[in-house]
Structure formats: structure tokens, C-alpha cells
Amino acid sequence: MTDSKNTATLTVHGKEYELPVHSPTAGPDVVDIRKLYGQAGVFTYDPGFTSTASCDSTITYIDGEKGELLHRGYPIDQLAEKSHFLEVCYLLLYGELPAAKDLEQFETTITRHTMLHEQMQYFYRGFRRDAHPMAIMVGVVGAMSAFYHDSTDISDPRQREVASHRLIAKMPTIAAWAYKYHTGQPFVYPRNDLDYASNFLRMCFSVPAEEYEVNPILSRAMDRIFTLHADHEQNASTSTVRLASSSGANPFACIAAGIACLWGPAHGGANQACLEMLEEIGSVDRIPEYIARAKDKNDPFRLMGFGHRVYKNFDPRAKVMKQSADEVLDLLGVENNPKLQVAKELEKEALQDPYFAEKKLFPNVDFYSGIILEAMGFPTSMFTPIFALSRTVGWVSQWKEMIADPQNKIGRPRQLYLGETLRDYVDIENR
Numbered sequence: 001m002t003d004s005k006n007t008a009t010l011t012v013h014g015k016e017y018e019l020p021v022h023s024p025t026a027g028p029d030v031v032d033i034r035k036l037y038g039q040a041g042v043f044t045y046d047p048g049f050t051s052t053a054s055c056d057s058t059i060t061y062i063d064g065e066k067g068e069l070l071h072r073g074y075p076i077d078q079l080a081e082k083s084h085f086l087e088v089c090y091l092l093l094y095g096e097l098p099a100a101k102d103l104e105q106f107e108t109t110i111t112r113h114t115m116l117h118e119q120m121q122y123f124y125r126g127f128r129r130d131a132h133p134m135a136i137m138v139g140v141v142g143a144m145s146a147f148y149h150d151s152t153d154i155s156d157p158r159q160r161e162v163a164s165h166r167l168i169a170k171m172p173t174i175a176a177w178a179y180k181y182h183t184g185q186p187f188v189y190p191r192n193d194l195d196y197a198s199n200f201l202r203m204c205f206s207v208p209a210e211e212y213e214v215n216p217i218l219s220r221a222m223d224r225i226f227t228l229h230a231d232h233e234q235n236a237s238t239s240t241v242r243l244a245s246s247s248g249a250n251p252f253a254c255i256a257a258g259i260a261c262l263w264g265p266a267h268g269g270a271n272q273a274c275l276e277m278l279e280e281i282g283s284v285d286r287i288p289e290y291i292a293r294a295k296d297k298n299d300p301f302r303l304m305g306f307g308h309r310v311y312k313n314f315d316p317r318a319k320v321m322k323q324s325a326d327e328v329l330d331l332l333g334v335e336n337n338p339k340l341q342v343a344k345e346l347e348k349e350a351l352q353d354p355y356f357a358e359k360k361l362f363p364n365v366d367f368y369s370g371i372i373l374e375a376m377g378f379p380t381s382m383f384t385p386i387f388a389l390s391r392t393v394g395w396v397s398q399w400k401e402m403i404a405d406p407q408n409k410i411g412r413p414r415q416l417y418l419g420e421t422l423r424d425y426v427d428i429e430n431r
Contacts, residue, residue, distance in 0.1 A: 043416075045416050057398070059231060064312045072092070072096070084223050084227070086106065088227050093397050119147065123143055124181050134384050134385055136181065137178055140174050163396075164400060167396055173203060175388070179378075182382075186208060195223075196223070197226060200389070217328065221328050225372065237262040237268070240260075242399070244257040245399050254395070255395050271366040277303070277305070290303070
């Protein structure tokens with residue numbers, strides 16, 4: 001954060017107050033109101049914090065107007081096309097792209113941490129068989145602090161490092177085991193000779209009765225899904241992780257809090273909602289009807305997977321994800337899957353319709369990731385767990401940054417109180 005000589009003048013009850021204005025390396029200037037309450041005795045009011053910077057950060061920057069997403073300054077489309085997930089993890093964690101030897105060492109470290117404590121199997125078996133995989137993930141990740149006591153002291157930089165590696169490494173195993181438990185199949189252990197994405201696919205889809213060969217196209221598509229969801233600035237779940245960590249909570253509890261927030265349908269459930277919409281449409285011949293409904297201002301129906309709250313032009317992740325979706329559908333076909341047939345035709349119709357172009361309602365990353373995961377054979381209940389797996393490195397990077405920040409203090413939002421003022425207690429017989 002760069003201090004500017006500029007100031008903002010705020011007049012409250014006829015009295016003027018000078019507030020510092022900070023200029024970032026990218027994005028709009030920021031009015032510093034930290035001392036406003038002490039000076040003027042007033043708070044600001046910003047439900048949803050849509051005009052409030054809760055922290056300064058050097059990790060991720062989004063320009064919604066330009067359709068720009070940068071990780072440590074690198075555009076997401078370049079990272080998704082030229083890099084791979086664990087290299088992006090290194091970038092997010094340490095601030096720079098790794099040299100070859102550093103990447104090799106990092107990949108080895110992550111690979112050697114993918115196993116779960118054997119007693120955690122009993123924890124899984126405490127859940128009902130029909131438990132949602134996200135419910136299992138919230139519980140299991142939170143319980144990691146009961147199994148890995150040697151990496152919960154946030155004041156120890158070495159323990160923070162070990163906790164970061166463990167979370168990134170073990171999350172695919174945790175998610176895959178949640179899936180296996182949900183389906184009633186035996187757990188599959190990770191293998192050290194497979195890359196991150198291939199290991200996850202094998203743990204999800206292999207069975208002891210036969211060998212499972214990971215298709216490189218599917219593995220690359222999975223790796224891109226991980227990469228494109230790795231971090232997204234100060235969204236709801238990331239802010240939840242930061243707020244939880246501000247209290248000094250252990251890293252596993254903080255990431256479990258992030259997973260719980262991501263579970264909300266307004267946040268992590270967008271790709272699942274997209275597939276449910278495709279299922280509702282049902283067949284290609286009904287697409288014109290639903291496009292007409294989407295254009296009708298009096299109809300509450302919305303095309304899920306089109307447009308984005310942050311990106312006002314286009315989602316920079318969608319172009320790369322579309323490429324993966326095309327590759328996966330070419331490999332697996334759509335002939336026997338009505339939802340995928342509807343998805344392909346809906347994409348075509350919407351991109352050709354001037355209405356959607358004018359409104360800038362282009363297919364976003366959730367539309368294409370949902371298609372890919374459906375084609376791979378994942379049930380919609382696994383879409384958000386895969387999102388959580390992908391986002392873990394972003395949460396961990398933001399957590400590490402916050403812990404190391406000398407300005408770090410416990411989060412304590414204020415409120416606009418509209419309730420009753422002081423009144424005396426009335427005995428029950430007099431009410």
C-alpha cells in the first residue's frame with residue numbers, strides 16, 4: 001500500500017475531518033477511515049462490505065470492468081494455459097514463479113504429505129452414508145487439528161509452513177474419500193508416482209477390483225479447474241478465513257470455516273445450480289422457451305452460469321475453461337447425456353443472441369466447469385467440494401499473509417443499531 005498526500009474531507013455534524021487516501025498499485029484509491037470513530041464518534045455503514053477494503057494484500061487483483069484476474073501480477077489465462085496447479089500454488093504462497101529445482105522440491109513435499117492419518121478413517125465412518133460430501137469436508141478439515149498437533153501454533157513460522165503444505169496436499173484425499181464414503185466404495189490411497197490432478201481422479205474413480213488409467217485430457221482439464229479456482233481476492237469464504245484467523249484460531253479451523261462459507265449456494269454452488277438448470281430445461285427443443293423466459297423481466301427465471309457479479313464484461317477464466325470443456329466433450333461425447341446436449345446448444349444459442357451480448361451475459365467459469373465435472377462422472381454434490389479443494393491454496397495464502405501482517409488485529413465489524421433503547425425489566429406477573 002502506497003501512502004498518498006491526498007486526503008478526503010468528511011463533514012460530520014458541521015465539523016470537517018481529514019482522512020488519508022491511499023493509492024494502490026492497481027485499482028481505485030482507498031479512503032482510510034480507521035481513526036474516524038475516535039475522531040468523529042461515527043461509523044461508516046456498508047452492508048456486504050462492497051465499498052470497504054478489509055485488508056491490504058499482494059496476492060490477487062481483479063478488475064471486473066476489464067475482465068482481468070491477476071495472481072501476483074500474472075494473468076490467469078496465461079497461468080492456466082502455460083502453467084499447472086502446483087506451480088500456481090507456489091506462486092500464490094511465495095510470491096514468485098519457482099525455479100525448476102524449487103518447483104521440484106515443492107512438488108515432492110506436497111506429494112509426500114497426501115496421506116491422511118489412518119485413524120481419520122474412523123472419523124469418516126461416524127457420518128451417515130447419505131451425508132453430503134461438504135458436510136464431511138467441514139468436519140474432517142476441522143478435525144485435522146486433533147490429528148496434527150505439531151502444526152497448530154500460528155506464532156511458529158515453521159508450523160505455519162507445515163500446516164500450509166498439509167492442507168494443500170491432503171485436501172484431494174479428503175475430498176476423494178468424502179466421495180467414496182458417499183458412494184459406499186472403499187477408500188483409495190494416494191500414489192506418489194501421479195501428479196496432483198491425476199491422483200485425485202484415481203482416488204475418486206478407481207476400485208480395488210481393477211487398475212485405473214488416468215486419461216491425460218481429463219487430468220489436464222481437472223488441473224485447469226483447480227488452477228482457475230485457486231484464488232479470487234477477498235470473496236466471502238476468503239474473508240471468512242481471514243476473520244476466523246484474526247482471532248488466532250488454528251489453520252485447520254480457519255480453512256474449515258472457509259469451506260462452510262463456500263457451501264452456501266450464493267457462493268460455491270453456482271456450477272451445481274447451472275447443472276440443475278440444464279436438467280430443468282431437459283431437452284434441446286425447450287431451449288428457445290427458456291431463453292425467452294430469461295429475457296422476460298417479469299419472469300424470475302435466470303440463466304445460471306451466464307454473467308458474473310464481479311466481472312462486468314467477461315470472465316477471463318471462461319475462455320480457458322471452454323477449451324477444456326470442448327476437449328472433454330470431444331473425448332467422452334454427449335450423445336447419451338441430455339444435460340450436456342442442452343449445455344452445448346444453450347451455449348451456442350446464447351452466444352448468437354444479441355440480447356445476451358448487449359447485457360454482457362457471457363458463459364462464465366461455473367458454466368463450463370459444471371459441464372466438465374458432469375461429463376467426467378461427478379455427481380453435483382461433489383462440485384462444491386472440488387471448488388473447496390481448488391480454493392484451499394488461496395485461503396492458505398491469504399491466511400499466511402494475514403498472520404505475518406504487523407497490522408493484524410481481531411476482526412470486529414460495527415453495526416447500525418435499530419433495536420429498543422434502554423428499558424426496565426418488567427416482572428412476569430405485570431406483563
